[in-house]
Amino acid sequence: MNPLHLSNQLCFPFYAISKEIIKRYRPFLAPLNLTYPQYLVMLVLWEEDLVTLKSIGGRLQLDSGTLTPLVKKLIQTGYIEKTRNTEDERQLVIRLTERGRNLEEEAKEIPARINEVLGLNKEEYNKYKDMLDELAGKLEIKREDGYC
Template sequence: MDKIPESAPNPLLKLDNQLCFSVYALSRLITKTYQPLLEQLDVTYPQYLVLLVLWEHNTLSVKQLGEKLLLDSGTLTPLLKRMEQRQWLSRQRDPRDERSVVVTLTDAGRGLERNAQQIPEQVAERLQMAPPELAVLRTQLQQLVTLLT
């Protein structure tokens, strides 16, 4: 059997040169940074994301929530069901459209907001970035998300 000759690696295919890996690694590490802060609230990271949207909008359809979080209903429904069992939100059929389910924040869900107030500041501190730097980075990332959706 002939041995395939070794050639110099293509720099374009080096792991460290891949945007996808940098974003993937950053996503995992950011989630890991949030984890101990969210454990204090007894909230998972996906639940926190749902709560963030509902703290802002209070009531949304499952479809609207999925659009904001870039999640399909198959992923979102079990998550919402668990959150409803914790009494953080309620789910009801929309009386105007029986096909649509409306998600509404409960008082208990709203109460979590007060306890979560310090999380963004603690994460920023952990990242050792000033608010203006974080704002620029967030804007760049949001532009990429918009471009790819």
């Protein structure tokens, strides 16, 4: 067994599957003018409006170098607004616009569509999901609110 053989790598399938799934999101996200990372930010905001950039970064594992331009794009698209926390002017507070809030209704069907495209039944979905959550736990992926 050659450890340097591509087929013996653990990371490569993560890398390949991640890219593949993101590609399959595109047909559903493009009509909403969203990329996959932008969609993730919107998921966070639909769960909890009025969050700091830092908090979004904590949940999605993205730093300000990635989020600053991404947030700028979402503001241009018209889905979010930014203000500063008056208590602590260092903090950027992100909130949904009316359009951003309304978008949730349109996005509601995406998870079901993606499951169709992936062709996994509920059992398979749960099996993979549980294993991923377990591994994320083992890797101690830092998260703010128990998300992984």
